[in-house]
Amino acid sequence: MRIGELAERTGTPRRLLRYYEEQGLILCARSANGYRDYDESTVDRVGQIRGLLDAGLPTRIIKQILPCLDKPRQIHFPDATPEMIATLERELASMSGRIDCLTRNRDAIAEYLDEVLERAGGSPAE
Amino acid sequence: MRIGELAERTGTPRRLLRYYEEQGLILCARSANGYRDYDESTVDRVGQIRGLLDAGLPTRIIKQILPCLDKPRQIHFPDATPEMIATLERELASMSGRIDCLTRNRDAIAEYLDEVLERAGGSPAE
DNA sequence: TCGAACCATCACATTGATGTAAAGGTCCAC
DNA sequence: GTGGACCTTTACATCAATGTGATGGTTCGA
Numbered sequence: 001m002r003i004g005e006l007a008e009r010t011g012t013p014r015r016l017l018r019y020y021e022e023q024g025l026i027l028c029a030r031s032a033n034g035y036r037d038y039d040e041s042t043v044d045r046v047g048q049i050r051g052l053l054d055a056g057l058p059t060r061i062i063k064q065i066l067p068c069l070d071k072p073r074q075i076h077f078p079d080a081t082p083e084m085i086a087t088l089e090r091e092l093a094s095m096s097g098r099i100d101c102l103t104r105n106r107d108a109i110a111e112y113l114d115e116v117l118e119r120a121g122g123s124p125a126e
Numbered sequence: 127m128r129i130g131e132l133a134e135r136t137g138t139p140r141r142l143l144r145y146y147e148e149q150g151l152i153l154c155a156r157s158a159n160g161y162r163d164y165d166e167s168t169v170d171r172v173g174q175i176r177g178l179l180d181a182g183l184p185t186r187i188i189k190q191i192l193p194c195l196d197k198p199r200q201i202h203f204p205d206a207t208p209e210m211i212a213t214l215e216r217e218l219a220s221m222s223g224r225i226d227c228l229t230r231n232r233d234a235i236a237e238y239l240d241e242v243l244e245r246a247g248g249s250p251a252e
Numbered sequence: 253t254c255g256a257a258c259c260a261t262c263a264c265a266t267t268g269a270t271g272t273a274a275a276g277g278t279c280c281a282c
Numbered sequence: 283g284t285g286g287a288c289c290t291t292t293a294c295a296t297c298a299a300t301g302t303g304a305t306g307g308t309t310c311g312a
Contacts, residue, residue, distance in 0.1 A: 014289090015271070018291095033278055033290090036289085055227045058268070095228050099232065102225050103225055109195070109221070139300080141300070159260090185298075
């Protein structure tokens, strides 16, 4: 599929698809005319990238962890260098920290909303 | 306390403390000589700000939700305008999405690490 | 009273993720 | 064969979160 379709199906600007490619997050073939030719699986991959970006991870890290996230995982373990393992472990810890922080604050907001909405009248009507 | 001590205790560059103030995230008094004079509670607040920033929230949003996160909560509810409630609800949903995404991916990484480390020998020694 | 270590403001640089525009090639339908 | 809708690359703009430096005031101890 070409970039336009991918953009539409993923809700991602073409500009960013090219950017992700430039950052090494996605790959594509080229048609004879030079047009990018994306694999079907790229749709999911872009979704995952966007999720991780939105979660606060930089492309640099996403690039490193993406290969480990492939679902039908090729267990031939591309190149699990000790360095990469270390990166993953660091990122794992960092993500857990992030999750904890987000969870704590989300719960606090939920609690606050509960209180506010309750004293505005239990029903969602106002 | 002055900015230097706050910087040290929070591990945050002075530059950023001034930036957070500029963004309305923290407040401080001024000594006679113009030096910033921070309240003890600012230490925790800065920690919270950093956590939220690291979790991917922009200062603009943090500014809105911070007042709702104060622990010994002043239940006199400053100004829970409908607009603010809406913002909070939006942010709540967004945070939940972020948390889900991070959790999914963290678990995937953890699983990957498990597999990799297992076939490198169960013990952490190598 | 001098220097070191603070503090202040102001301002410009950078980085990452984006927007947007310019200049041009390709393809298809009419 | 022309117009429009696609694609290409290049490059400059923006925004938020930071880094860094210039310039100068304050405090304090030697």
